[in-house]
Amino acid sequence: MVSHLTKRFGDRSAFEDVSFEVAHGEVFGFLGPNGAGKTTTVRTLGTLIAPTSGSAVVAGIPLSAATGAEIRQLISIMPENPGLYLRLTVQENLELFAGLYGLHSPRARIDAALETVNLAPRARDLCGRLSKGLRQRVGLARALLSDPLVMFLDEPTSGLDPVASRDVHDLIAGLRQRGVTVFLTTHRLEEAERLCDRVAILNTRLLDVGPPEQLRMQLFRSSLVVETAARLPAPEAVFTPEMGVDTWTREGDATYVLSVAEPRMAAPRVTRALVAAGADVVSIAVSHHSLEDVYLELVEADPEAGR
Amino acid sequence: MIGLDVGRLFAVARKEAREYRRTPFIIGAMAVLPLIFMINPVITIFAIGATVKAATVSKAVGATFLVLLVVPAIIPASIAAYSVVGERDQGTLEPLLTTPVRRGEILIGKALVAAVPAVGIAYILFAVAVILAHFFAGNPTVAATLTEGSHILAQVLFAPLLAVWSIGVGTAISARSSDVRVAQQLGTLASLPPLAATALVSFQIVPLGVWTAVGFGLGLLVIDIAMWRGVVATFDRERLITGSRAQRARGVGADSHEVRRIQA
Numbered sequence: 001m002v003s004h005l006t007k008r009f010g011d012r013s014a015f016e017d018v019s020f021e022v023a024h025g026e027v028f029g030f031l032g033p034n035g036a037g038k039t040t041t042v043r044t045l046g047t048l049i050a051p052t053s054g055s056a057v058v059a060g061i062p063l064s065a066a067t068g069a070e071i072r073q074l075i076s077i078m079p080e081n082p083g084l085y086l087r088l089t090v091q092e093n094l095e096l097f098a099g100l101y102g103l104h105s106p107r108a109r110i111d112a113a114l115e116t117v118n119l120a121p122r123a124r125d126l127c128g129r130l131s132k133g134l135r136q137r138v139g140l141a142r143a144l145l146s147d148p149l150v151m152f153l154d155e156p157t158s159g160l161d162p163v164a165s166r167d168v169h170d171l172i173a174g175l176r177q178r179g180v181t182v183f184l185t186t187h188r189l190e191e192a193e194r195l196c197d198r199v200a201i202l203n204t205r206l207l208d209v210g211p212p213e214q215l216r217m218q219l220f221r222s223s224l225v226v227e228t229a230a231r232l233p234a235p236e237a238v239f240t241p242e243m244g245v246d247t248w249t250r251e252g253d254a255t256y257v258l259s260v261a262e263p264r265m266a267a268p269r270v271t272r273a274l275v276a277a278g279a280d281v282v283s284i285a286v287s288h289h290s291l292e293d294v295y296l297e298l299v300e301a302d303p304e305a306g307r
Numbered sequence: 308m309i310g311l312d313v314g315r316l317f318a319v320a321r322k323e324a325r326e327y328r329r330t331p332f333i334i335g336a337m338a339v340l341p342l343i344f345m346i347n348p349v350i351t352i353f354a355i356g357a358t359v360k361a362a363t364v365s366k367a368v369g370a371t372f373l374v375l376l377v378v379p380a381i382i383p384a385s386i387a388a389y390s391v392v393g394e395r396d397q398g399t400l401e402p403l404l405t406t407p408v409r410r411g412e413i414l415i416g417k418a419l420v421a422a423v424p425a426v427g428i429a430y431i432l433f434a435v436a437v438i439l440a441h442f443f444a445g446n447p448t449v450a451a452t453l454t455e456g457s458h459i460l461a462q463v464l465f466a467p468l469l470a471v472w473s474i475g476v477g478t479a480i481s482a483r484s485s486d487v488r489v490a491q492q493l494g495t496l497a498s499l500p501p502l503a504a505t506a507l508v509s510f511q512i513v514p515l516g517v518w519t520a521v522g523f524g525l526g527l528l529v530i531d532i533a534m535w536r537g538v539v540a541t542f543d544r545e546r547l548i549t550g551s552r553a554q555r556a557r558g559v560g561a562d563s564h565e566v567r568r569i570q571a
Binding site (some may be wrong): 009043046047048049050066068069070072073075076077078079081083085086088089092095096097098099100101102139142305 | 312314315317318319321322325326329330376397399400401402403404406407409410519544545548549
């Protein structure tokens, strides 16, 4: 739980009055443009830097001067750059972190973490000789090592090829099933849409929080896109409130975008009305706004956006 | 520094040792520097003739003694100066700081791995100098002077204290620096001042006796403790990551949500 959290560096606000809650086992997306304060928020919640004001509870422990080490024991953070010791092997990197977390049976935990990210055969390779994708996987194995309650993943698929990204997505889906709370910072909106139960959009201030579908509903009315073989002679006679249509516009020669409250109810009625009016219907579809549309709508409407 | 976890401290130390082992420059410097510093003592030992007076021998041995004490100060200096800024440079500092490790565990783990070889090499060089003097010196007073109780005591006490100073000041510079090269140059420079104190003894401005050695040792110990308190204060998570220190909120009240600097 985060309440009115603010971090300032001198006169500059990294983030301001941010409040939200993340449920246990939830995959929570954190979106925002560059410089929006996402990484600083993660660092603050990860007890690396202190908030200027506000409060937070992380992994069930209030964020305070005295609880930093206790919180860090229960969470793990994977920065965008995995930050591996390149002169050490994969296993030696993990042995260090197993030691820092004070893990019992470190060898078994290391083996399990490497198995999870499909890196067991590369355990004895020097990290400096691994590709970027493999280093990212070592970073993930390191984050998994302590079996954390909360995982902060900062751009986990940055620079990865599609296959490696899919593996990471599968891994995050697996974490959800295991009940791990995942705090995912990403620029990839399709990734957030696919993986996250809820997303927060930050631009120094929190612009909105909610499930992607709910944000879409809040920002965009549902609409139907109707294409006919020829331009309708009297569309106003077909696209009426009785059909469930609030407003309509024509796009192109014979394509109409209808604003409707209930697409599932309006679509059959409109289809019947079009047929009754003698129109040849080429297609009728529910218009789908992506999370990207939501993001752009919120960020571009934000007065901070131009700064 | 209270409540150190030996397991975490050992994990940091083992990581440091593994990294040094795989860094040829560090191993090379540790091997070559002591050999260079042995040149003067060896020449001194062999150059002193049988008829040279005891007072002259004592002066020459004092100079040799100072050269041997430069080793524990110089060897760990550049390693310590790299220790924090180097981690930041290669992006490993932030992941390290996200773990439950406390700053004392990081600092002591790193310091141990820099100090142990430096002090070990200093002792070995002193032992080699004594053996050479015993078997090969033309003047028997050389070996006798080197193996005086006060000389051995001074060597045993000063070597680790000089190394601890050098590592501490190097680490402090490293924590505040953003450039590895600058940190290493400043670290090496800053390792030298305590040698001025030992020079007083070496050049017999202050006559070396058991109590002088103990007194100087205590003085160095006090300086080391004060300096390490400063190092611990410098090692601030927020400053290390963002370059600035946490600011406390003003106007504490029931709803002000004041959060103090997170530090462990």
